[in-house]
Amino acid sequence: MHTFHINRRHFLQGATASLALTAFGAHGMDIINPTKTLRVGLIGTGWYGKSDLFRLIQVAPVEVVALCDVDKNMLNEAGKLVSQRQKSGKTPRLYGDYRKMLADSNLDIVLIGTPDHWHALQTIDALKAGAHVYVQKPISVDVMEGEAMVAAARKYKRVVQVGTQRKSTPHLIDAKKNIVDAGLLGKVSHVEMCCYYHMRNNGNPPVVPVPDFLDYEMWTGPAPLRPYDGLPHVRWWRTFMEYGNGIMGDMCIHMFDTVRWMLKLGWPKRISSTGGIYVQKEGKSNISDTQSAIFEYDGLNCVWQHRSWGTPANPEYPWSFTLYGEKGTLFGSTMSYDFVPQGKGEKIHKDVVYEKEKYPEDLKEDRIELNAAPATRLHMLDFLAAIEGGTKPIADIEEGHISTASCILANLSMQTGRPIVYDPGKREIVGDREANGLLQRPYQQPWTHSDPKRV
Structure with missing residues (x-):
């Protein structure tokens, strides 16, 4: 201790x-x-x-x-x-x-x-x-x-x-306490989450020698060794499925995790997703530029949408979640929240908290x-x-795992073209041998994938 x-x-x-x-x-x-x-x-x-x-x-x-x-x-x-x-x-x-x-x-x-x-x-x-x-x-x-x-x-x-x-996040803690937990939304029966940032790094840089200051093989580790086409830092690596799970794995996890926390949700009952590279086909990037996903619960769907092109549905909330309740709607993001009541009532707005005076080194x-x-x-x-x-x-870590795995399973649904039902007790996808084979990625030697039964 x-x-x-x-x-x-x-x-x-x-x-x-x-x-x-x-x-x-x-x-x-x-x-x-x-x-x-x-x-x-x-x-x-x-x-x-x-x-x-x-x-x-x-x-x-x-x-x-x-x-x-x-x-x-x-x-x-x-x-x-x-x-x-x-x-x-x-x-x-x-x-x-x-x-x-x-x-x-x-x-x-x-x-x-x-x-x-x-x-x-x-x-x-x-x-x-x-x-x-x-x-x-x-x-x-x-x-x-x-x-x-x-x-x-x-x-x-x-x-x-x-x-x-x-x-x-202070203003989102406030939203949970004073909007959601206080009952201002009433019963929430639909959730929408989104990211419309133009964040999909894309291009065709040439293959070049690895610089002497970078251990590229160690950087790659258990992942597939891609031809070196420049420093992978600062988002270049995020544009490849070899190293992550695209915008779904990068951005949806934040909003989905927040929604689960606010509404006290566990594992989804079923996950489905469609999408692909619909617009930005010109570069090396292999992550989806357009994707929708549904995380299903009893009497509630949490719907995700991302596009790395075009305009956001709501310019005030380009990366956000929206909780739709019988008594009102809550919009939330890293920058603010807005509660809009159904019918008469008071709208509530809160902005992000900064601490520039207390921590001037920031x-x-x-x-x-x-x-x-x-x-x-x-x-x-x-x-x-x-x-x-x-x-x-x-x-x-368990909450982080549920949110992370749910986003990964959405990608597996998009890949297989079928809905996914994951059984966390058995650690398997129900009734889908092909999808089960995708629960664990192959590692490059000499790295060994960890077994949850023998860590």
Whole structure:
């Protein structure tokens, strides 16, 4: 047990998110009486890996002792930035192989900010090394990876927080408490979710030699080795199914996870999806540019739609969810929410919370998502409270798995042309041998896929 204390009683009682807004809004986020400095390592020192790490440094008495990346240039730059941000001023030890970092460092916490195809192996190895883990979403690229991650977290009795920080987003916490839980919507019988961002990186860059500062084979790891056509960082890798699950796996998971949290939903009864590359056929990208999916529950369909072309259905909410209730409608996004009552009644609007005055260093950070920073700080505090209290965090690995796997299963439905019914107890798709064969992707040697029965 790590002996540090968080000065907010509700976190120790299971991190009731609905209280987070009032608890932290006036007084900020305080950690008191730290009696042990937590040893932290980061795997994947790119944009979001560093962003998560810097949010943790802002709210906790940590010492970042190790960083790992296969890009030496990015790794060295991250080392300098961390030495400037952490109180000790020390530069962490730098590694090119995460396995050596885990073996050397005796870490309390490991943050994982690598591309999706690495999340499962690195999470499970970090858990085996005795660390608690904060892993970015989506947690996995196939369903069996996710099952193995949940099994490993339980076996090694460690906390795994998933970077689905909408659950820690102040204005969305407010919406859940004061709109949904307060009954203003009444019975919700339809949900729509969408992403209309033009985010599908596409093009035809030539194959070129791998630069000497990048270990491309290690970057690729268990995924298929594509011909090298430039640095895969900053979204190029996301345009290939080899490394992820497209916009469905990247963006739907956030909104679907938020909806499940707000409405207390578990696994969908049935999932169906159609789509493909309908418009943007000119480049190498192999992820869908147009896709619809339905996640079915009793008396409720949660419908997803993305297009990486054209205009959004609602320009105010281009990446969002909409809850349709008998008494009104709730629009929600990372930037705001709007409640519109049925008939007479008062409309309610809330905007995202920024903390630029309290954390002025945010304004100097390259590529920071200022709207997401307060949510990530709350998410980190919830993670720490779960470690301290021996409880599950708000974005526990099992919840992250349900949301991730549901999006992966939607892609399998699109691929097979059939609806998918997944039985989480048996870890199989009901009555579909072909689809069951797609629950686990083949790994490239020498990497071995984790088995949930033998982690």
